[in-house]
Amino acid sequence: ALTFLGEGFKPLILEYFIQIPSGILYWVNMVSAILDNATLCAAEIGPALSEIQIRSILMGLLIAGGMLIPGNIPNIISAGKLGITSKEWARLGVPLGLVAMAIYFVVIFVLGI
Structure with a gap:
């Protein structure tokens, strides 16, 4: 199903995504914190x-997906099994995720690694 989804979005990718600078694509994907990153x-x-x-x-x-519970399936499973609420997860996940996003931005775009 995800492969078909990707094929459906191919015209959008060819028309718009190839024109978006890499740094913007990096930060825009913070939506992965609330949306499934596989999709x-x-x-x-x-x-x-x-x-x-x-x-x-x-x-x-990858980085933003860990910031909140809905970001990816392992977060949902872990939170459920450990009884962690969304608020508890966000208290640690959001600050840690933002710091990681900033560090990796510097590594990828400033240092070019």
Whole structure:
């Protein structure tokens, strides 16, 4: 299903995403904190994107996905099994995620690693 979703978004990728600078793609993918990152990845990634654009999207999705419970399936399962509320998760996840996002932005875009 995710592959079909990606195919459906292909015209959008070819028309718009290839024009978006990598740094913006990185920060925009903070929406992964509230949306499933697997679905976003399927919708955004395409062969027309450059390597740095793909890396930016993936790093943004991976880091931001841990900031809140809905960000990815392991968060949902872990929170449920451990009895962690969304508020408790966010108290630690959001500040830690924002710091990680800033650090990795510097590593990827300033240092070029």
